[in-house]
Amino acid sequence: MNNFLTVIGFTIRNKMRTKSFLITTAIIAIILSIGVNLPYIISQFNKDEPANIGFIETNAPEVTGPLKAYYEGMENPGLKLISYPDTGSGEANEEALRQAIISGDIKGYILFESNEAVGFPKVFYKSEGLMDMGTSGTLSAALQTIKTDAVLQEAGLTEAQELLLRSPIEIETTQISLTDAAVGEGKSADQQGLAMGFVYAMMILLFMGIFVTSQLIATEITAEKSSRVMEILVTSVSPLTQMFGKIFGMFLIGIMQIGVYVAVFVINVTLPHNVEMLEGLNINFADIDPSLYVFAVIFYLTGYFLYSTLFAAVGSIVSRTEDLAQALMPITFLSMGGFYIGIFGMTSPTATFVEITSFIPFFAPFAMFLRIGLTDPAFWEIALSLGLLVACILLFGWLSAKIYRTGVLMYGKRPSFKELRKAMKAYKV
């Protein structure tokens, strides 16, 4: 037990002292802060003057008149129309407008060309920007309204009819639970969106926590082997203590790192301007089912211990760090597979492949967590998935310990499975 703590302490101290670790943590924390504040920062820029759009006074005044009024009537207009006098010739007009863009007075300009067949002029929006979708989008929406208004005025509809025509269709999507008896309860669209965002963020954290940390463990073990310090270590402390001490030490490091990120996130989110922002977007973190947090922790733990023991075992049979990446390939693919199932399954969490993979231990931390977050799996399903996962951890933990015990003493070329088994027999492990 004492040695176990010593190994953990050494692992943590060494990691905390490496510059790369500190720098990575700091960089990710900074990116996270920027990410959280980004909506606010963007909104700050957007409070600027609306973009100016030029038009020619005499060019389709029946459209530009209402359009100008439409934007002027808005509280926060994205665009402002500026009129330019007609010089007589079309080419001279365009040249004037171009000069206006160059001098920075306007961002773009609109031109109209009568279109007898439709009865509404064809619109040209010209600007320097490539595919300026934002501006042309709002323009299109505004013009549509103006067109509808014009038609409605002529049609002479009642006010009620007009209102009916204008009101958008409302669809309210609710995710209901098929296992609970209560009818009418479920997650609203806002809550679903929030759950989706939360699950997405968790997937990335899980992947980082599990995969990145496990990879570090494998690298450190191989480094110990290639620097031959392993020979002294295995004669000082039992390989099992050493392996699990390392896994546990790195686990604490991982938790600490995630803790820093979560703290940075929470601090940023609780800043007054961000609270306002979130309220405006209808995001309330209290809406997340608290059990989801618990499951996030459970799947992080199980996923971590499953993969870290496997990575440790592979790390122990490789003698040189150069060979490590290749040897890790199979389990790297497994963990990547789990991650991508999680990410791609997000759009269809009830798909069969998500359901099946949620019972396969290597993918379960991602797939099952996805299902719990976005759908409503039965309790027995969760229990079965977790049970299989834990059984798998015990099995692979035991196997990895055996491989580790053998692997750390084998130098030279990477042993085949047969050689490994023979060595295990010879070493009596």
Place this chain on the structure above:
Amino acid sequence: MKPLVVDNVSKQYGDKTAVNGIQFEVGAGEIYGLLGANGAGKTTTMRMVLGLIYPDDGKILYQGKPYSQEQLKMLGYLPEERGMYPKVKISDQVIYLAQLRGMSRKDADRNLKMWLEKFNISEYYNKKIEELSKGNQQKIQFIAAVIHEPKIIILDEAFSGLDPVNVELLKKTVKELRDSGTTILFSTHRMEHVEELCRNITILHKSNTVLQGNLKEIKKQFTRERVILGTETELKGLEGIAGVRQVNRQEYGYELFIDREETAQAILRHAMSQAELSRFELLEPTLNEIFIRSVGDINE
């Protein structure tokens, strides 16, 4: 009971025998030489003594007790392939290794400082291994093997790659450890080190023990067959003496190989009748010759 007893120990790797029934005992305050060509089974024997691999047959006793986790703490090991954490501070890693062997942090720190001072490298306390010269790295490795005051120390090629000054320094240290009652199992290819340090030896060849016992007695078993004559004059008729196998003219005079020790007296008389001698010596074989002969015989 002696501190380290290796009793009829064998080890197989698959169908290949790595060690076949090796048997020896090492007393307190004794340096025991374990010799053998590459691949003879030395490393396997040491690894079994260290408890890294278990013998198929026979047993190893430490102070009369079988191997257990507790025994690890009184073992010290200097591996043939040197290795420390290249990027970790020396104080950190040496204290860590001492702690793993049951030492308190404080004691380990005190011992480390004591050893660094002894080797005149106190300034490396806060350095990293990769910043040190090879010789100094080996000193640190040696400190890591002995810092926890082990009762039994296993030194695999302890002096390889060191300059003569550092070899002397470490040799002196090993002798001091021996005199303070430490049991030392010593393996090397350098026979002159064995002759200087070891009381008893075992020579392994292809997994088998070919020669074992007290170094002095082993030497006595081999006939003294080399005669050195120091003279500046030319000697005639040396080849004609009965029992002389070979005569070599050397810078210092003559080197003769003989069949029986009595021949030496005949050579002396013959030489003195012809010239003045500055030196006459009847030499016992060097361990190097004994080693090559024991290992070589079987090769033929």
